Amino acid sequence: MFEHPWFEISGLYASERSEGKPYGTAAVWHSPTPLPNSVSAMMVKNIEHVVEELDQYDIVFSALPSDVAESIEGRCAVKKPVISTASAFRYKEDVPILVPEVNAGHAPLIERQKKERGWKGFVVPGPNCTTMGLIISLKPIYDTFGIKRVFMTSMQALSGAGYPGNSALDIVDNVIPFIAKEEGKVVLETVKTLGRCENQVVHNANFAVSCTCTRVPTIDGHFLSIFVETEKECTPEDYKKAIAEYNAACFQTFGDLPSAPKETIVVKEEDNRPQPRLDRELGGGMSTVVGRIRQDEVFGTHGIKYCSLSHNTKRGAAKGELLATEYLMTKGYL
Ligand SMILES: NC(=O)c1ccc[n+]([C@@H]2O[C@H](COP(=O)([O-])OP(=O)(O)OC[C@H]3O[C@@H](n4cnc5c(N)ncnc54)[C@H](OP(=O)(O)O)[C@@H]3O)[C@@H](O)[C@H]2O)c1
Numbered sequence: 001m002f003e004h005p006w007f008e009i010s011g012l013y014a015s016e017r018s019e020g021k022p023y024g025t026a027a028v029w030h031s032p033t034p035l036p037n038s039v040s041a042m043m044v045k046n047i048e049h050v051v052e053e054l055d056q057y058d059i060v061f062s063a064l065p066s067d068v069a070e071s072i073e074g075r076c077a078v079k080k081p082v083i084s085t086a087s088a089f090r091y092k093e094d095v096p097i098l099v100p101e102v103n104a105g106h107a108p109l110i111e112r113q114k115k116e117r118g119w120k121g122f123v124v125p126g127p128n129c130t131t132m133g134l135i136i137s138l139k140p141i142y143d144t145f146g147i148k149r150v151f152m153t154s155m156q157a158l159s160g161a162g163y164p165g166n167s168a169l170d171i172v173d174n175v176i177p178f179i180a181k182e183e184g185k186v187v188l189e190t191v192k193t194l195g196r197c198e199n200q201v202v203h204n205a206n207f208a209v210s211c212t213c214t215r216v217p218t219i220d221g222h223f224l225s226i227f228v229e230t231e232k233e234c235t236p237e238d239y240k241k242a243i244a245e246y247n248a249a250c251f252q253t254f255g256d257l258p259s260a261p262k263e264t265i266v267v268k269e270e271d272n273r274p275q276p277r278l279d280r281e282l283g284g285g286m287s288t289v290v291g292r293i294r295q296d297e298v299f300g301t302h303g304i305k306y307c308s309l310s311h312n313t314k315r316g317a318a319k320g321e322l323l324a325t326e327y328l329m330t331k332g333y334l
Contacts, residue, residue: 002036005258006326009039011050011057018044028163051075059334060121061321062086065162073123080121081334083325085317087185089123090192093202097127097193099320100257100327101250101264102135105197110333112200122333126324129316130154130182130213130222131189136264136288137226137308140242142194142205146231148302150190152211154182155223157276160312161215171217182213221276222316224308229299236293239304240267243290257330259323261286267293274309285314286323 002009018026024040045053050060050072060076062069062084069086076082089095094113096106110122127135134152141147156179158165170176187209194205216223228234243265250264261283268274268291279289289309296303310316328334 002033002039004322006329007059007322009042011053012039012042012044013047013050014044016046019046020044030159030163047072054079059083059325061318061325063318077117077119077121077123079119081328082121082123083321083328084123084125085321086125087128088125090125090127090185091188094200095123095125096197096202097189098124098324098327099127099132099135099193100254100260100323101246102139103193103195103197104253104327106193106195106202107328107331107333108197108200109202110328124324124328126317126320127189127193128182128185129160129310129312130156130224131186131193132312132316132320133222133224133288133308133310134186134226135190135193136310137224137290137306138190138194138228140246140265141228141230141234141239141304142207143246144232144242145234145238147205147207147228148231149207149229150209150211151227152186152209153225154186154211154213155216155218155225156182156213157218157220157222157312158215159220160222160316166215171215174217176215177212179213179215183211186211186213218276220311220313221280221309222312223274223276224310225305226308227296227299227303227305229296229303231302233301234304235301236295236304239293239306243267254323254327257323257326259284259286259319259326263287265290267291274307276309279309280311284319285311286319288315 026044060082066087070088073082096109191204195202254260266287266289273291274289293306296305
């Protein structure tokens with residue numbers, strides 16, 4: 001975002017805790033990418049002022065907690081496009097959960113949203129950061145072989161809980177087998193994002209999803225263990241071929257967008273990959289890294305199992321939303 005060729009940060013808003021502080025002081029900066037001086041020095045304003053100051057901006061990027069996002073994002077969307085990492089609007093019928101390489105065809109929901117709500121702007125959220133590594137890795141399977149059932153267990157990084165997140169006493173030397181509301185989000189978002197959009201209505205994908213979401217002591221990168229029962233026969237080699245074709249199609253369609261990775265899915269052949277520490281930055285943190293692709297013993301020729309890794313604060317949040325915004329710009333929605 002800091003050196004994005006198309007966008008420039010011209011205002012920053014947060015809670016009253018940050019109001020009047022330079023961003024460099026208000027934010028606890030954990031990224032290895034240094035904060036540019038220009039952004040570090042920007043004064044953070046109280047979010048309550050954003051609605052009255054909207055005329056200064058073309059686009060609003062929101063990363064608010066969901067309970068705050070519902071009201072603020074809705075009020076901003078009356079005038080301006082809002083691109084969000086929050087879940088507040090994800091499940092509304094007139095709102096696309098937009099991931100260009102998965103469901104670019106859902107973008108026309110924006111027209112319906114604007115018309116039905118009488119807004120000049122709109123809200124477009126991305127999916128939950130855990131859903132992201134699931135849907136991208138499922139997309140070539142779903143399109144090529146069809147899907148009957150999906151089982152998934154996540155091992156989610158600490159940064160997924162925001163700052164300060166989990167207490168060290170809870171998470172060091174430990175796995176926490178519950179993340180509030182996460183499993184329900186993954187189920188709903190997977191079938192919605194992979195659904196078909198016709199006449200501005202999304203028909204959810206017709207397969208079942210069952211998942212367990214856990215928190216583990218990695219810093220960034222959500223790791224998933226996935227089992228898929230397919231409609232048609234699918235071997236690991238078939239899946240890899242489908243991934244190669246999918247990557248080529250994605251590159252052809254989205255390859256010119258500044259935040260798009262060269263390979264939407266990177267396949268790792270080594271038995272001990274992907275690993276969060278080694279692989280999460282592939283494709284600038286935008287590639288989904290898939291490995292350990294095997295035939296599933298339970299589903300036999302109609303099932304495969306694999307591991308998937310997706311950078312939760314890049315692909316699963318801010319950078320993923322930049323890519324969606326870039327796509328919407330090229331399509332004239334912005
Ligand atoms: N972390 C991830 O991996 C990830 C991935 C995908 C989606 N998301 C979603 O993205 C959103 C942000 O997540 P995060 O991890 O960045 O959270 P975070 O580190 O807790 O940051 C939340 C931001 O919202 C502001 N805020 C909190 N309460 C507010 C209020 N009442 N009024 C105005 N501003 C308020 C905070 O401002 P102050 O600094 O002033 O408190 C802070 O800037 C959440 O909805 C989350 O579910 C997160």
